[in-house]
Amino acid sequence: MSEIEIIKQKIEEIIDPSSEKTLKETNGIKHVGIDENNSVIMIIEVNDKDNNFTKQITREIAKIVKLDLGYAGVKIEFTKRKLRNKKSKTLLIASGKGGVGKSTVTANLAYALMRMGKKVGIIDADIYGANMPKILHATNHVLMGDKDGKIYPFEKDNIQMVSTEYLVEEKRALMLRGPMLGKILKLFFEDTLWSEEIDYFLVDLPPGTGDVMMDLKNFSEEAKMVIVTTPQESAAHIAIKAGYAAKDLSQDVIGVIENMSYYEVNNEFHYIFGKDGGKKVADELLVELLATLPITNYEKIICDETDMCGIIYLNLAKKIIKLL
Numbered sequence: 001m002s003e004i005e006i007i008k009q010k011i012e013e014i015i016d017p018s019s020e021k022t023l024k025e026t027n028g029i030k031h032v033g034i035d036e037n038n039s040v041i042m043i044i045e046v047n048d049k050d051n052n053f054t055k056q057i058t059r060e061i062a063k064i065v066k067l068d069l070g071y072a073g074v075k076i077e078f079t080k081r082k083l084r085n086k087k088s089k090t091l092l093i094a095s096g097k098g099g100v101g102k103s104t105v106t107a108n109l110a111y112a113l114m115r116m117g118k119k120v121g122i123i124d125a126d127i128y129g130a131n132m133p134k135i136l137h138a139t140n141h142v143l144m145g146d147k148d149g150k151i152y153p154f155e156k157d158n159i160q161m162v163s164t165e166y167l168v169e170e171k172r173a174l175m176l177r178g179p180m181l182g183k184i185l186k187l188f189f190e191d192t193l194w195s196e197e198i199d200y201f202l203v204d205l206p207p208g209t210g211d212v213m214m215d216l217k218n219f220s221e222e223a224k225m226v227i228v229t230t231p232q233e234s235a236a237h238i239a240i241k242a243g244y245a246a247k248d249l250s251q252d253v254i255g256v257i258e259n260m261s262y263y264e265v266n267n268e269f270h271y272i273f274g275k276d277g278g279k280k281v282a283d284e285l286l287v288e289l290l291a292t293l294p295i296t297n298y299e300k301i302i303c304d305e306t307d308m309c310g311i312i313y314l315n316l317a318k319k320i321i322k323l324l
């Protein structure tokens with residue numbers, strides 16, 4: 001068990017007086033991190049930020065974190081629970097390696113769902129390589145906030161989107177320490193003024209497994225996950241590892257998508273990167289291989305509705321709707 005998991009486990013039996021339930025029951029522990037001064041940083045969600053309530057929780061957490069576990073300090077940010085649109089579903093798009101087409105698949109899936117009349121919100125949570133703004137031609141967008149610090153998502157073609165790209169200056173790599181991650185996810189999941197109509201949230205994750213995946217559990221407990229891979233042995237191998245790691249974090253993996261599976265000319269299929277990597281990952285994780293996607297022209301990232309790849313994405317979207 002990691003340090004962070006141990007802290008979580010120790011504090012989850014604390015009663016939140018604003019709901020008279022344990023933090024475990026309310027799923028109130030939204031983030032736990034450790035900063036460079038060996039202080040524990042937390043985000044705790046409560047029904048009511050009444051001073052008496054938050055002080056009581058702070059006391060009990062400090063006792064465990066400082067006295068029992070020996071950390072230098074503890075900083076707690078309290079947030080008020082708000083009712084979320086219950087009908088919307090969340091799909092996490094994960095991969096082992098970077099560059100396998102996670103973002104491309106996310107964007108095309110968003111378009112396929114939109115073409116079926118669904119309202120989609122994309123959360124670009126790939127903090128190390130956010131590129132959804134590029135794909136949707138939205139790099140000039142500037143995030144606007146309202147007076148309460150809530151942000152408005154970018155919207156185009158009836159698809160809404162937020163990206164970590166908007167939180168940093170252009171061309172500057174986003175160097176985030178653990179505690180920042182939870183804050184960004186909180187901003188995107190809870191402090192973004194999404195349309196009430198959103199049917200599906202698609203979350204473009206960073207490659208691999210890690211803090212983001214752990215924190216995600218706190219924001220969308222019901223979310224399901226797909227794993228994107230390419231046919232290569234090396235990509236499949238790492239995708240399997242990521243799949244197992246996701247399962248260890250109790251993420252519900254519903255299928256595998258193989259991207260860049262083949263190149264088609266005149267009805268002839270060329271398996272440039274080899275064959276069956278996706279199938280291998282799906283078999284290993286005991287889930288369905290949901291789609292095998294063609295290599296397409298790099299100038300056209302979003303497939304047209306009537307193109308072969310557009311039709312494949314439509315079928316993929318239908319399958320995913322059933323599985324969510």
Ligand SMILES: Nc1ncnc2c1ncn2[C@@H]1O[C@H](COP(=O)(O)OP(=O)(O)O)[C@@H](O)[C@H]1O
Pocket residue numbers: 095097098099100101102103104105129131259260293294295296297298301
């Ligand atoms: N099916 C495909 N055919 C051709 N190029 C693709 C395909 N899928 C992705 N790409 C290209 O590969 C690169 C990596 O894709 P991207 O979606 O950014 O991967 P990831 O999000 O997994 O890092 C991009 O330049 C993208 O345009």
Ligand SMILES: [Mg+2]
Pocket residue numbers: 102103104126129130131204
């Ligand atoms: Mg990406």
